[in-house]
Amino acid sequence: MTARPLTPPPLQGPTAKEKKYDRQLRLWAASGQQALEDAHVLLLNGGSPGVVGVETLKNLILPGIGSYTIVDGNVVAEKDLGINFFLTDHSLGKSRADETCKYLTELNPDVQGYPVQKSLRDFLGSAIPSDAPDRLSSLTNPNALDKYSLVLFVASKQNYPLLRLVSSYCAAKALPLFYLHSLGLFSHFSTQLPDPFPIVDTHPDPTSTQDLRLLDPWPELQAFAKSKTENLNTLSNHDHGHVPYLLLLLRFLTDWRESHDGNPPSEYREKKEFKSLVESKARTDNPEGGEENFDEAAAAVLKSLNKPSLPSGLRQVLEDPSSKQLQQDSANFWLIANAIQKFHQKHGSLPLPGALPDMKAQSQDYIQLQNIYKAKSRRDIEEVTNSLRSTEADLKRQTPVEAKEIESFCKGAAFVKLIKGQPLPVYAPNAKAPPTSLQNILDDEDSLLPIFLAFQAYDHWLHENSNTTPQTDPSAPFSSSSSSSSEEAKPPLEALKQSATQTIDLNAAGDGPQINADDIMPRIEPILAEFVRAAGAELHNISALTGGMVAQEVIKVLTKQYIPIDNTCVFDGIASKSAVFRL
Amino acid sequence: MVEHSRSRYQYIDNFLNKPGPTTDPDFVPGAPTISNLEASKVLVIGAGGLGCEILKNLAMSGFRDIHVIDMDTIDVSNLNRQFLFRKDDVGKSKAEVAAASVTSRCKNVRITPFNGKIQDKDEEFYMQFKIIICGLDSIEARRWINATLVSMVDMENPESLKPLVDGGTEGFKGQARVILPTLTSCIECQLDMHAPRAAVPLCTLATIPRQPEHCIEWAKIIAWEEHRKDTALDTDDPEHITWLYDKSLNRAKEFNIPGVTYQLTQGVVKNIIPAIASTNAIIAAACCNEAFKIATSCNPYLTNYMMYTGDDSIYTYTFEHEQKPDCPVCGNLAKTITVNPRHTLQDFIESLGERPEAQLKKPTLRTESTSLYFQSPPSLEKQTRPNLSKQLSELVSDGEEIGVSDPAFTIDFKFKLIFQT
Numbered sequence A: 001m002t003a004r005p006l007t008p009p010p011l012q013g014p015t016a017k018e019k020k021y022d023r024q025l026r027l028w029a030a031s032g033q034q035a036l037e038d039a040h041v042l043l044l045n046g047g048s049p050g051v052v053g054v055e056t057l058k059n060l061i062l063p064g065i066g067s068y069t070i071v072d073g074n075v076v077a078e079k080d081l082g083i084n085f086f087l088t089d090h091s092l093g094k095s096r097a098d099e100t101c102k103y104l105t106e107l108n109p110d111v112q113g114y115p116v117q118k119s120l121r122d123f124l125g126s127a128i129p130s131d132a133p134d135r136l137s138s139l140t141n142p143n144a145l146d147k148y149s150l151v152l153f154v155a156s157k158q159n160y161p162l163l164r165l166v167s168s169y170c171a172a173k174a175l176p177l178f179y180l181h182s183l184g185l186f187s188h189f190s191t192q193l194p195d196p197f198p199i200v201d202t203h204p205d206p207t208s209t210q211d212l213r214l215l216d217p218w219p220e221l222q223a224f225a226k227s228k229t230e231n232l233n234t235l236s237n238h239d240h241g242h243v244p245y246l247l248l249l250l251r252f253l254t255d256w257r258e259s260h261d262g263n264p265p266s267e268y269r270e271k272k273e274f275k276s277l278v279e280s281k282a283r284t285d286n287p288e289g290g291e292e293n294f295d296e297a298a299a300a301v302l303k304s305l306n307k308p309s310l311p312s313g314l315r316q317v318l319e320d321p322s323s324k325q326l327q328q329d330s331a332n333f334w335l336i337a338n339a340i341q342k343f344h345q346k347h348g349s350l351p352l353p354g355a356l357p358d359m360k361a362q363s364q365d366y367i368q369l370q371n372i373y374k375a376k377s378r379r380d381i382e383e384v385t386n387s388l389r390s391t392e393a394d395l396k397r398q399t400p401v402e403a404k405e406i407e408s409f410c411k412g413a414a415f416v417k418l419i420k421g422q423p424l425p426v427y428a429p430n431a432k433a434p435p436t437s438l439q440n441i442l443d444d445e446d447s448l449l450p451i452f453l454a455f456q457a458y459d460h461w462l463h464e465n466s467n468t469t470p471q472t473d474p475s476a477p478f479s480s481s482s483s484s485s486s487e488e489a490k491p492p493l494e495a496l497k498q499s500a501t502q503t504i505d506l507n508a509a510g511d512g513p514q515i516n517a518d519d520i521m522p523r524i525e526p527i528l529a530e531f532v533r534a535a536g537a538e539l540h541n542i543s544a545l546t547g548g549m550v551a552q553e554v555i556k557v558l559t560k561q562y563i564p565i566d567n568t569c570v571f572d573g574i575a576s577k578s579a580v581f582r583l
Numbered sequence B: 001m002v003e004h005s006r007s008r009y010q011y012i013d014n015f016l017n018k019p020g021p022t023t024d025p026d027f028v029p030g031a032p033t034i035s036n037l038e039a040s041k042v043l044v045i046g047a048g049g050l051g052c053e054i055l056k057n058l059a060m061s062g063f064r065d066i067h068v069i070d071m072d073t074i075d076v077s078n079l080n081r082q083f084l085f086r087k088d089d090v091g092k093s094k095a096e097v098a099a100a101s102v103t104s105r106c107k108n109v110r111i112t113p114f115n116g117k118i119q120d121k122d123e124e125f126y127m128q129f130k131i132i133i134c135g136l137d138s139i140e141a142r143r144w145i146n147a148t149l150v151s152m153v154d155m156e157n158p159e160s161l162k163p164l165v166d167g168g169t170e171g172f173k174g175q176a177r178v179i180l181p182t183l184t185s186c187i188e189c190q191l192d193m194h195a196p197r198a199a200v201p202l203c204t205l206a207t208i209p210r211q212p213e214h215c216i217e218w219a220k221i222i223a224w225e226e227h228r229k230d231t232a233l234d235t236d237d238p239e240h241i242t243w244l245y246d247k248s249l250n251r252a253k254e255f256n257i258p259g260v261t262y263q264l265t266q267g268v269v270k271n272i273i274p275a276i277a278s279t280n281a282i283i284a285a286a287c288c289n290e291a292f293k294i295a296t297s298c299n300p301y302l303t304n305y306m307m308y309t310g311d312d313s314i315y316t317y318t319f320e321h322e323q324k325p326d327c328p329v330c331g332n333l334a335k336t337i338t339v340n341p342r343h344t345l346q347d348f349i350e351s352l353g354e355r356p357e358a359q360l361k362k363p364t365l366r367t368e369s370t371s372l373y374f375q376s377p378p379s380l381e382k383q384t385r386p387n388l389s390k391q392l393s394e395l396v397s398d399g400e401e402i403g404v405s406d407p408a409f410t411i412d413f414k415f416k417l418i419f420q421t
């Protein structure tokens, strides 16, 4: 989709805010900007050193998110200064929440930052029973997170019960939750989106197929094509070379149908034949030796002469129970989906989007053609709106769905996307999660899924040893298993491998082929060895990169524009590769 | 030597004190690698969206001798992502403000700014660096530094080979690449991956506009020339933009074309590319991660191209771009280019500006034996001007090699013209 106008054209030039945010408004327009400015993001930063969370916030404060809160109970240590840019020498010994908040807020005076110097446990409520960590009532204040629009949870020691709690809470309140973990040259983050999470404004690639209805033209379009092409052979060279290609195709399709029992070219061979026919009609005895509009027509044959089919993303939406069984309090999205489903049932096609690509043509012809498409689009939207209004009446709904919302759904219907949010796929003791195909790792030697399993193993290990981090012994190379006589000096790599074996066994405990942990371990072990090398800490570049990826995703979720990941992303800083899994 | 306290670098030191499973066998853990990193002098080209991030990342990765070069001053529309700048800095030198901003935060890092063009510096200047990191939005500047670094390589002297790490972004997308001049595919080898947007034909602008962009281009190219020929168009001057906007709007009304806005006018006239903080963060960090791996040998670095797309889920494509034997910079064969022999030399020259594999705006052309067209000096221009209206077939033969130079580049390009009707 092209950039949309923001506001009525300003006569005195753009406002100060439009100037400052110009480069991003071209991506998400005023509506997206408003969504960002209405948001309050909560960062639960118990992580050490927690740079990935701070870097994410930086990338949200700059584009002007409304406000943010940092919860961090740590005080600034000297080692923080070498990795966290939003601290100075004067920050030493002070609250890390206060200090990072102070330097982050400098980035954008329009953004409010709130530091909370508390441990996550204290912030969320002190009385979390260890036997039932996901009981919402265990929050001292069950509405503690209500004012936030989105929660970022950075991996930390003892995070399992707290994460479980926050995850259940966010699921119950339909609050998006991100879990971030950056370690050495690797990172991982997962999202927990509300279910369902629909996106209308997906910004499809402008080169993706446009719905032009060439095989099923409506009367006004057909009549216009006829009037412009019936005397094609007698047109002057200039006029012949400026007939819009859509009209040429409509004309030649009519000719084709006459000699093919009324059928358009359907399979590939026929389309090739039709394409040659179009090419043969171009005049070549003119000074240019060819005609651009005929070139455009020929190029469009394979791409544009397809029977309309329901795209899978939209099909999923229309077939969703929420779309079929409307309630009085159904979200607007489902009401519109329901009306579009009825439209599609009746006409066998979606409402016409109405956009027209540029093409060689006289100005007047092009504008007339554009108006024919727009008028049809408006009529279709009106029909959807009328059917929606009568549903609203049946359901006795008080507030009508805004016309603008119906219009944008109708225009983007083919590219609508629905994400079925589900609980965070992170480590849970004794849980048989995630339902990953471990076989996938064995089948694909480039799979990056081992990174996720390594993080899972690390979280598992952290949970069980929440008072230590893996210690590095500078004298021991990474691969040797320590032969030290000291009992407690059990090599952390071995401990992590043990955790990995346990998590793989849990993952493999489901149905399907039997997976042996020993087959997968060689793929996980080098990652664990890098974790040990990093001694449980972040490297700035990987956290900055991950903070950029997470911020992009947060923006997509808050603005409900573009398509967010579903639901887990890993990054490999050795190979410079990422992968996304639905786990 | 590591003479100062490194307690603030504990996290980096932990990491550099040991090898990992895929570390190069030559890696020496601990102090030697750490002092090597501290002594590595790096040059950052560009102090804009990527540059600000790159400077921060280098400072937070243990680099301590950083130079930065940029000719631009700070504009208010930079503030949504160029996070080292504040409102009060508008109008000041990007390189100077960025350097001061990072050094005030990180006392033990030295950043040396240069407010000027990369073309102002000579080989001796570039020779002092260990790694060069580019965060630019200009293809021309990238091609210039690339050609310069390739020409500096002296096979007898390994120090003369300067790894070039390059990043670029557009909206939610971007790319990071590592170039070892003469050894791997270079910026020029990869030129066709970054094709310029096709220009709208002049006759469309002049007689049959259909899109709001056509009306804006008309105002910029034709109306300005007609009414304000004596004023140089300054795309940063709001009065100029407003004038173009009014003209575009009137033309659009005349043809019933909807959609001309001030924002669109500005976008088309300045060729604005959308830019956001998060994409810059991703690409800059990817570049600095490679620089860190190159400087420390702690792990293998990228060979040689990572493409990032974030608008539909997250997708990265990492691959090795092959060096091209006909690369005008690092190869030695002429690049084959197909032409219509009936086109005039003028047509051909215009097409050189748009062809993804050439992108030359002011080319001077010659064959082995004759001058085809010279942009300057005026006497030669005048002498060769009549060739412009001749057909190519009158000037060169099928398969003939021509030499092309352009004031934007230090090197000559060789093209082999193949006729195709």
Ligand SMILES: [Zn+2]
Pocket (backbone or CB within 6 Å): B185, B186, B187, B188, B189, B190, B323, B324, B327, B328, B329, B330, B331
């Ligand atoms: Zn090359």
